[in-house]
Amino acid sequence: MAKMMTPAMERLHKKKRYNVTGVSSPGREAWKRLARNKTAIAGLVIVVFLLLVGLFAPFIAPYDYQVQDYTKMLQSPSAEHLFGTDNLGRDIFSRCVYGARYSLPIGIVCVILGLVVGGGLGVIAAYFGGKTDNIIMRFIDIIQAIPSTLLCIALVAILGNGVIQMIIAIAAGSIQGMTKTCRAAIFMVKSNEYVESSKSIGVSNLMIMLRHLVPNAVGIIVINAANAVSANILTVSSLSYIGVGLVSPTPEWGAILSEGKAYISAAPHMVLFPGLVIAVTVLAFNLFGNGLRDALDPRLK
Amino acid sequence: MVRYILKRVFYIIPVMFGVLVLVFLMKIVMPGDPVTELLPASASLEQKEALRDELGLNDPIAKQFVDYVWGIISRGDLGTSYKTKQPIATELMQRFPHTAAIGLSALLISQIIATPLGILAAVKQYSWVDNLIVVFTIVGASLPSFWLALMMIMWFSVDLGWLPAMYNGTLSGLVMPIISVAFGSIAATARGVRTSMLEMIRQDYVRTARAKGQKESIVITNHAFRNALVPVVAGIGSALGALLGGSLIVETVFAVPGIGKYVTDAVTQRNYPALQGGIVFLALMYTIINIVVDILYTVVDPRLKTTFVTAKKRKTKAVREEAAANG
Numbered sequence: 001m002a003k004m005m006t007p008a009m010e011r012l013h014k015k016k017r018y019n020v021t022g023v024s025s026p027g028r029e030a031w032k033r034l035a036r037n038k039t040a041i042a043g044l045v046i047v048v049f050l051l052l053v054g055l056f057a058p059f060i061a062p063y064d065y066q067v068q069d070y071t072k073m074l075q076s077p078s079a080e081h082l083f084g085t086d087n088l089g090r091d092i093f094s095r096c097v098y099g100a101r102y103s104l105p106i107g108i109v110c111v112i113l114g115l116v117v118g119g120g121l122g123v124i125a126a127y128f129g130g131k132t133d134n135i136i137m138r139f140i141d142i143i144q145a146i147p148s149t150l151l152c153i154a155l156v157a158i159l160g161n162g163v164i165q166m167i168i169a170i171a172a173g174s175i176q177g178m179t180k181t182c183r184a185a186i187f188m189v190k191s192n193e194y195v196e197s198s199k200s201i202g203v204s205n206l207m208i209m210l211r212h213l214v215p216n217a218v219g220i221i222v223i224n225a226a227n228a229v230s231a232n233i234l235t236v237s238s239l240s241y242i243g244v245g246l247v248s249p250t251p252e253w254g255a256i257l258s259e260g261k262a263y264i265s266a267a268p269h270m271v272l273f274p275g276l277v278i279a280v281t282v283l284a285f286n287l288f289g290n291g292l293r294d295a296l297d298p299r300l301k
Numbered sequence: 302m303v304r305y306i307l308k309r310v311f312y313i314i315p316v317m318f319g320v321l322v323l324v325f326l327m328k329i330v331m332p333g334d335p336v337t338e339l340l341p342a343s344a345s346l347e348q349k350e351a352l353r354d355e356l357g358l359n360d361p362i363a364k365q366f367v368d369y370v371w372g373i374i375s376r377g378d379l380g381t382s383y384k385t386k387q388p389i390a391t392e393l394m395q396r397f398p399h400t401a402a403i404g405l406s407a408l409l410i411s412q413i414i415a416t417p418l419g420i421l422a423a424v425k426q427y428s429w430v431d432n433l434i435v436v437f438t439i440v441g442a443s444l445p446s447f448w449l450a451l452m453m454i455m456w457f458s459v460d461l462g463w464l465p466a467m468y469n470g471t472l473s474g475l476v477m478p479i480i481s482v483a484f485g486s487i488a489a490t491a492r493g494v495r496t497s498m499l500e501m502i503r504q505d506y507v508r509t510a511r512a513k514g515q516k517e518s519i520v521i522t523n524h525a526f527r528n529a530l531v532p533v534v535a536g537i538g539s540a541l542g543a544l545l546g547g548s549l550i551v552e553t554v555f556a557v558p559g560i561g562k563y564v565t566d567a568v569t570q571r572n573y574p575a576l577q578g579g580i581v582f583l584a585l586m587y588t589i590i591n592i593v594v595d596i597l598y599t600v601v602d603p604r605l606k607t608t609f610v611t612a613k614k615r616k617t618k619a620v621r622e623e624a625a626a627n628g
Contacts, residue, residue: 141312142319145584149546150564154324154580157568158331234445241447242553242565254445261451261554265459272455275448283443290439 030219033295040291046284047104054100061094065251074267084269086259092270095251096277102252104281106167107232111225113171118178119221123209125179126186137183140176148173152235156244166245170232181224185217192216219296226289230282237278253278305599309592313585320584321373324577325366331573339383379578384570389578393560397582399468400559402475403548407483408541415487416533419494423502424521434491441488446547450481450554468557478555482547486540493536497529504528531602538594542587 034040053060062082069089077084083092125136143151155169189195190213198208214221237254239245246252248259253274260270336349336358353359357368372378379389422434457477458466468474501507502525510524511517549561556562560579567575 138315139319141316142323145316145320145588146323146580147542147545147549147583147587149549150580150583153549153564153568154327154576157571157576158327230443237445238447238550241445242550244565244568254447257448257451264451264455268455268459271448271451275445275451278448279440279444282445283440286439286443 030295034291037291037294039287040295043284043287043289043291046280047288050100050104050281050284053097054105057098057101061091061097063091063094065095065098066090066249074263074270076267077269077273083273084267086256086270087263087267092256092273095256096253096274098251099253099256099274099277102163102246102250103233103236103254103278106163106170106236107229107285109167110171110174110232111228113167114174114178114228115182115221115225117171118175119182121175122179122182122184123186123214126183126190127205127209127213133183136179140179144176148176149235149238152239153242153244156239161245161247163246166236166239169245170235173235174228174232177228178224182217182221185220186213189213189216223289223293223296226285226292230285230289233278233282233285302599306596309595313588313592316588317581317585318370320581321366321370324580325362325369328573328577329362335383335571335573373581379581380574382575382578383572384566384575389575390582392563392575393578393582396558396560396563397586399557400545400548400552400561401586403478403482403551403557403559404541404544406475406479407486407544407548408537410479411483411486411490411540411544412537414483415490416494418487418491420498420521420526420529422491422495423498426499431495434495438488438492438495442485442492444484446481446485447550447554449484450477450551453477453481454554466555468555474555475557478548478551478557481551481554482544485547486544489543490533490536490540494529494533497532498525501525501529531598534594534598534601537597538591541590541594545583545587 067090069085072081072085072089074087075081075085075089081091081093083096086092086095121136121140125133146154152169152173155172156165159165159168194212195208198212203211236245237252237257240247240250240252240254241258243258246255248255256274257271257278260267260274263270335356336352340349340352350359357365360368369380372380377390379393381387382389382392385392418434418437422431425431453464454466454477457464464477465471465474468478502521504525507520507524510520515524548559549564551557552559552561553565560583564576564579564583566572567579
């Protein structure tokens with residue numbers, strides 16, 4: 001391969017600028033398509049913005065999220081308290097700012113975990129086929145028999161309340177979807193000649209899976225992962241809302257909403273704003289996910 | 302075909318057995334001693350021990366499991382609730398109609414509204430109608446169902462006073478729970494129908510149908526939609542799972558005495574037998590529904606039927622074809 005290169009090409013190759021032939025890689029093409037999609041980029045910007053808000057919450061929030069001020073209970077939104085105050089006089093805007101540290105990062109971490117475990121199972125099932133596939137898929141059938149929200153509720157009930165417990169429960173709930181998606185995606189690329197030729201020259205199974213199968217199926221997997229994040233964000237806040245998972249005084253968005261329910265007629269801002277924040281976050285991820293779908297799967301355009 | 306259906310139906314048995322094992326494993330790792338939750342703090346050690354014996358908690362795990370499974374098979378007995386001391390199966394049966402009413406009406410409503418929306422969007426792709434529907438599907442899928450429920454309570458119950466904020470056993474009490482559960486599903490289904498229709502409209506047979514001068518309405522309904530329906534029907538199973546999940550959450554908002562509320566209460570009260578029973582019950586219902594959807598799927602997609610032609614038939618057909626080929 002290196003012999004066929006001109007000296008100029010070789011120099012570029014050493015500088016890791018592989019694209020010397022002028023042929024763009026599929027990944028680069030997809031990125032170009034994504035960058036042209038304004039709504040997708042808007043979604044991505046909002047997601048990054050919210051992650052930064054969570055990271056720098058102490059600098060952004062005007063008040064401490066747990067300081068109670070009994071002289072300022074259930075105040076409507078004002079310049080002083082952008083989203084108003086709650087029944088204990090806490091600033092809802094500050095609580096929502098700190099809330100960015102929960103649902104969104106948890107949603108992302110769960111997808112990564114779910115991908116590693118569920119996706120791994122799916123790849124193994126599809127690659128080895130036969131008995132291995134059978135055993136894994138029968139196991140998935142069992143998990144699938146329990147609606148995923150119910151599975152998450154049950155797991156949180158067993159593991160207890162807390163961020164780590166929540167992550168494990170939701171990741172476990174998303175395993176079956178990931179397994180099925182990855183299995184189907186790998187099946188599509190498995191019969192390509194490069195797999196057989198790799199086998200014939202003695203490449204290990206693990207190498208074939210990681211270097212040849214997964215990169216070629218990555219489009220479908222990424223699209224599904226993006227959708228899974230928004231689903232997970234909704235699950236985190238739903239569970240917190242019904243009082244399992246992250247409960248008050250944790251400023252998780254669903255938990256804030258749950259506190260507000262009792263004051264829905266006296267202080268509607270207590271349920272309006274946290275819900276809007278959840279909706280905007282999920283919307284941003286959906287927009288980004290749609291853009292990814294269009295970029296990675298041009299067939300659907 | 303019959304064989305396929307039987308096979309699917311009998312498959313319930315190993316799946317449910319797996320669910321039972323899973324649920325039992327959860328029980329083993331569950332922290333906390335149910336006896337301390339059940340008895341007052343002043344209870345003596347003997348009293349605790351007596352209760353443990355009575356609940357069968359001193360038996361070996363394997364025996365507990367066999368007893369539990371045998372109770373379900375022989376008597377449909379899911380155990381006794383720690384909280385109410387009632388048989389869990391009875392409690393679940395009383396509550397199931399509420400959850401089923403919400404879930405099934407939400408499914409029906411979402412299909413009825415979403416299908417025409419999806420077709421309309423696909424037929425008028427890139428028009429303002431399409432754009433509007435696409436925006437609706439994206440926004441609709443982003444709203445948390447419980448928040449939508451609260452917003453509706455705010456407008457229709459608190460401000461306008463049209464509908465009851467809490468479920469009161471009447472039909473009007475079910476309106477808001479159903480809408481809040483169905484909303485996300487409408488968005489998701491409309492989107493699915495649109496994507497599927499767009500793919501079908503580009504197929505060769507649709508062009509052929511148009512070329513032979515078929516009326517456009519028939520091209521859309523008979524040629525494109527019939528085929529577009531296949532992935533949509535396949536999605537009903539998972540849509541129903543989502544609807545059930547939504548119902549579990551929304552029941553808490555409106556205090557609907559359904560299975561969702563039952564399970565949530567069981568979690569907060571550490572009433573494990575009730576949670577266990579709820580999971581087993583819902584898993585059974587969900588599995589049955591999924592099998593029905595699978596069978597429906599083969600009815601909608603005639604191409605699939607050929608897959609289930611028995612080996613014998615296939616052989617005779619091959620022999621016949623060979624004979625025909627040989628002249």
